[in-house]
Amino acid sequence: MTLNRTYQPDFKTIDHIDIPIPEKIILANGIETFLIEAGTQDVIKIDIFFNAGSWYQPKPVIASTVNEMLIEGTRNLTSKQIAEKLDFYGAFIHAQPTKDFGNVSLYTLKKYLPETIKILDDIIKNPTFPEDELSIFLNKRKQKFQIEIEKVSHIARREFNEQLFGKNHPYGIKADLNDYDNISRQDIVNFHSAYYCANNCKIIISGKVDDSVNDLVNQHFGSNDWKNDSLNISKKCTIESPTKLESFIPKEDVTQSAIRLGKVTINKDHPDFHKLEIVNTILGGYFGSRLMKTIREEKGYTYGINSVLVSFKHAGYFVILSEVGADVAKAAIEDSQKEIKRLREETISRDELALVKNYMLGDLLRSLNGAFEIASSFKSLIEHSLNLNFFNKQMETIQSITPDEIRKIADKYLHEDTLVKTIAGKYN
Amino acid sequence: MLRLYYLSLHSYLQIMIQFDKITLDNGLKVIVHTDPSTTIVAFNVLYNVGSRDEDSSRTGFAHLFEHLMFEGSIHIPSYDTPLQNAGGENNAFTSNDITNYYITLPKENIETAFWLESDRMLGLDFSENKLEIQKNVVTEEFNQRYLNQPYGDAFLLLRPLAYTTHPYQWPTIGKNISHIKEATLNEVKDFFMHHYAPNNAILSITGNITMDEVKPLAEKWFGSLPRRDVKNRQLATEPKQTKARSLSVERSVPQDAIYMAFHMSSKLDKAYYVTDLISDLLANGKSSRLYQNLVKDKKLFSEINAYITGDIDPGLIMVNGKLMPGIEMHTAEDAIWNELNQLMIEDISDYELNKVKNKFESVYQFGQLSGLNKAMNLAYYELLGDAELINHEIEKYRGVTKEEVKQTAEKLFCKENSSTLYYMAKK
Structure with missing residues (x-):
């Protein structure tokens, strides 16, 4: 029989998907933590995210600066020491600032988790935002800004957000070059202590998760000594209707x-x-x-x-x-x-x-x-x-x-x- | 080299990728890796053709052809529709060396992938109109990725500076848009007949599936495809560079930038691994030398990178950076040379060498999380000679010594081996 290539072979419509629901546990200090155990490789990812996006910032570019500068020095480690340790263990820490959240993710081989989670702990609780690191960081950001602003896609996105939400709304506001000159180390420190606290975050752990992993997370993030009792995340803003279509x-x-x-x-x-x-x-x-x-x-x-x-x-x-x-x-x-x-x-x-x-x-x-x-x-x-x-x-x-x-x-x-x-x- | 530093036998065994391999009578190689942990299969077809196989007056052709592969085949007017109906997703890429097509779909629907890929290996439904449309799409891709971006044309300029002879002198997108616009339907057909054939392709599949299941399907759908007369690859060898080369251009960009390229070894040469680790020592991660010394300490650059192009034939190790305002080009360039020279003057410490090896191992492990990534790698290593090479990557990197780093750096980083592009901001 010759092969009929004209018709598609029988296929099944997907009628059911087994959707895994993450298991929720509560750390000793109340942090909601979600566990996703899957995969064959001995790797772990820890996502920790705070209500600390640009929504909450008093001035432009503060929230993203805080988020991205966490790894630039702590009370215990210099920026360089942090970089050395992470690279040595082949681990990655990604900061991802968004409009609503300050995200920090650690990717690590499971065998090195005891060492790498220590770094994550330190950069979240004890960052010092050293003045010289801040100045290097802001200068780099300014350079990047000047390149981005040459791209039509970037220009259109900025303008579009402003049109949609209004120029004063946190989702619509456009940062400008001089905004990078108008923030101080104190702004950064204040924002960090206001929002990067135990009662303002959630955690997701994924990969080869087991009790030893949970214990480490609880040990590093489950204590009561990094709460902010005067936390206020009730900020409200109204969206202005677009003035120009x-x-x-x-x-x-x-x-x-x-x-x-x-x-x-x-x-x-x-x-x-x-x-x-x-x-x-x-x-x-x-x-x-x-x-x-x-x-x-x-x-x-x-x-x-x-x-x-x-x-x-x-x-x-x-x-x-x-x-x-x-x-x-x-x-x-x-x-x-x-x-x-x-x-x-x-x-x-x-x-x-x-x-x-x-x-x-x-x-x-x-x-x-x-x-x-x-x-x-x-x-x-x-x-x-x-x-x-x-x-x-x-x-x-x-x-x-x-x-x-x-x-x-x-x-x-x-x-x-x-x-x-x-x-x-x-x-x- | 047997004893692997920082690597127990246990963890080494875990990252071995088991696979089965057969070759059909028409020459198609089929590789299967069974992974019971996933409901999705990755279905990857690698064709042994890339932009290095193009005529120098028709550059960008292999990539344009990749687009045409989605425009319908002999028996199947639409490639995407039946695949999407089967819950599948697909894409493709073209490099200097290969053209790679891939599908991910639910395992129970894998036969649709066999049907689609075998039909387009059998033949395409070419037409003038489809060719015209895809020329436009590729032109817009050229615009979007290379011409309408600050610094977007840097590699269009740097490649022909570094290569005088070998086809790596043009990028995959092509030398310029006119080459794409001038392509004719006859050239398209000719290209297909000489490069797209079972005896010039490798099929690799990963997922919860075994060779016992794959083999009958492969015989059924691909077994009857004819062998074709595949062009023998005879590429001009790049003559050894004997003099430093440079080019200076002015563009309306905010900062000056420098792009440096040095000839390195081919993929199968031992020096390839050494050179890759050298690029990591220089610029992989925030603890790397160029970042710490030139971005953080001396504040000469706002960003700096070093990497290898990863080609099968002798490729390039690149160093490029964007200068901070007020920094003179010669200061920046001298500082890079100083770092490169350092690799030859001073022995690298065991700690630093282990650091970049650890990082390689870690990235490799993270890469194994993806079934698609495994499928692509199996096909690629089979092209290089044997899919089993995939299981020896880590030991090759682990085996690099500090003496080799020094010797290789000496060969790479001399002025006669350098091509430098000064990309100056219009004042």
Whole structure:
């Protein structure tokens, strides 16, 4: 019998995913700690994150400076000694400042955890932010800032955030070069002691987790001596409605323009979120999305175009982002808007919806494959204190959503005429 | 070299990757590594063709071709749709040496991967229109990654300075956009027939699957594909460089930058591992020499890097950095040379050498967390001669001595072996 190459071999739709739910333990001082035991390699990752993002900073760039400078010296170790030890043990500490959180992650071979967790402990509780290190750090940041600001994608992102949230809102504010000159060591020290404390953080441990690992974490982070009794994280800010829907920032001599289209919308704690995420996937959330098909594969305007739902703690937004040929920016924006209109007005075909469902289930399976993947998938849920059944809900929603619901949700949340537009580069 | 410092026999055994290997009658090599801990399989097809196999008037072609591989094959009009229906995800990359295609999907749907990959190895559904579109997409990729970025063209300038003869003188994206725009459909077809063939490819699979399951599927889908007349690779050897080279350009960027390249050994030469560790001594991690001395202490650079290009033929070790404002180029350059010379003058300590070896081992272990990464590596080492090489990497790095570091540094870091690009900010 000759092989029939025309038809796809039988395949199974993923009908069930065993979703691991992290085990929660409480350290002696009350820190909520989540354990994800998986994988075959003897490696451990510890994520510890504080409500210490730029949301809380009194002036620009303080939160990220504190987060990234933790490893630049403690009461016990110099910056160089910390670097030496980490490199010697082949361990990594990554600081990751976001709008809402100050994250610190340790990646280490399990056999060296007793040594490497000591460093993590020290940099979190005892950083000294030495004056000379601070000055080196800020000078480097200024240099980097000057390079980034040359990129159309960066220019567009800054402007877009300001348009969405307003120039005084912590999610919208643009840092400027002189902000780096206007912070002092005292600002840094104050921010650290206010927010990097035991009653303001959570921990995730992933990898080859066992009792010895938990004991070490409890020993280093479970004590009561690093709490802040006057902790205040109740800061509230209002989002100003966009004053201008379209903003164009010209830049000479570019071959591409960066475009952003989007609006403030729901975030992960809203009951419609899973549905909107499916709508977003259809539009621009995977390689076979409508935007990729039209703007890249039919028109050849770009190397890539995506749409994303971003969930912050206090707000969420939707955004389409791309860098496109400088002479086709207008056409790319118009075509993107047409794709949204089509989502709102036309009912998606059964075939396309089935495809997206299968893709999304496969993607969910992949995102929960391996200890570190599971940890990063659950991180935003844990950060935002969401129900850990989130992925089960997501799976159910993917399986049950109908073409009609897709259209309704698109219509409810994504009207193309309500989108904020940002263009950096050329636009004509 | 048997006794491995800081490495017990126990931990050494743990990182051995077991695999099975067969070769089909048409020459396709198939490698399987069984990992019961995962429900996802990684399916990786490596073709032994890269930008070094391009005609010098058609650079960027191997990469353009990689894009066309997703535009439908003889029996399957859309590559992505059936894969996404089977819950799969895919991507590909082209390097100087290879073109690598990969899929991850649920294990029970692995036959879809066999079906898709065998059909596009059999033949593509070429058309003028598809070619035109992908030329545009690749042009935008060229723009986005190389031309529309500050410092984006540095390696477009540095490669032809370092290489006069070998095809490594152009980057994978190509020398310039015109080469991509001029590609014709006949050239595309010709390229396929001479490079894409079972006898020029390696299939590697990792996941909860065994060779017993893979072999019948491989025979079924790939077994009947014809061998092809693969072009014999005859690349011009790069003549030994005898004089320092340099180039100075001015661009509208905020800071001056310096890019230095030195010829190094091929991947299979022992000196490759030594050179890789030298690059780590110089710039891997915040405790490295260039970072501590030139960024932190002397405050000459805002960032500095050193790394090897990792090519199969003799490649380059690169050192590049961005200068702090007010620092003169010659001061910065002298400071780098001073650090490079230090490696030849003074013996490196056991501690420092162990540090970079430990770090290599750690990064290697973290790399094994990913099934896809293992699949890619198995195929790559098989291309180099034997997939089993994957299990000897650590001992090769562990075996590097301080004498070798010194000797290799002496060969690498002399003026006659250097190509330097001065990338100056327009005042």
